[in-house]
Amino acid sequence: MLLTSYYRFASTRLQTTHLRYYSLSPFGATRTPSRRTLTLALAFGTIAGASFYLFHPGISPSAPTSTKLPLSPSHFTPATIISSESCGPGTKLLQLVVPPNLLPHDALNPSFHPIWSVYIKDDDIQVERPYTPLQGIDNQGRMLFWIKKYPKGEVGRWLHSKAVADQIELRGPLKTWSWKEDEWDEIVMVCDRGYC
Numbered sequence: 001m002l003l004t005s006y007y008r009f010a011s012t013r014l015q016t017t018h019l020r021y022y023s024l025s026p027f028g029a030t031r032t033p034s035r036r037t038l039t040l041a042l043a044f045g046t047i048a049g050a051s052f053y054l055f056h057p058g059i060s061p062s063a064p065t066s067t068k069l070p071l072s073p074s075h076f077t078p079a080t081i082i083s084s085e086s087c088g089p090g091t092k093l094l095q096l097v098v099p100p101n102l103l104p105h106d107a108l109n110p111s112f113h114p115i116w117s118v119y120i121k122d123d124d125i126q127v128e129r130p131y132t133p134l135q136g137i138d139n140q141g142r143m144l145f146w147i148k149k150y151p152k153g154e155v156g157r158w159l160h161s162k163a164v165a166d167q168i169e170l171r172g173p174l175k176t177w178s179w180k181e182d183e184w185d186e187i188v189m190v191c192d193r194g195y196c
Helices: 002-021 035-055 154-160
Strands: 022-025 028-031 077-088 091-097 115-122 127-131 142-148 167-177
Touching: 077 142, 091 154, 115 154, 127 154, 127 167, 142 154
Parallel strands: none
Antiparallel strands: 022 028, 077 091, 077 167, 091 142, 115 127, 115 167
16 A cells, blocks of 8 residues: 555656656657756856857957958058157157058048047057057048056057058058037147147
């Protein structure tokens, strides 16, 4: 009698477990995933997808270099240093020129002239930093930059080591600030003492 009661209890428990975790399908018994399993699978899939995007060797956050396409934020364009003038301790005026045939069609259009910057790439360690040309870009592709050399500024120190006729790579322009004439009554500019 005790054995019969135990058999009925075990049989009922097994059927309940079977109904809870398995469902019958034309292809046999399949396990239905629980909410926890679905959450873990979704989290794992998200992490795996992000890891693939960030670390896969074919997907690189760095832009390619082009000597045929016009200056653009999507790729680097070679430019040549045409003048380098020291302006005091740790500061330099660098003038670069982009070949005129690589200038964008709208480079001299007034809509191109809000405050913008270009990214300059340090070829030694593959780091890029934004720099704003002092006077925009002229129709011959010349841009003038004020470069400060900071103790831990990799790109600034690298640019200070460059000489006239050296080539560097830049990409842009990227809009920094939408300047609009007659919108502000007063503009205050701040700079380090001794470098203004």
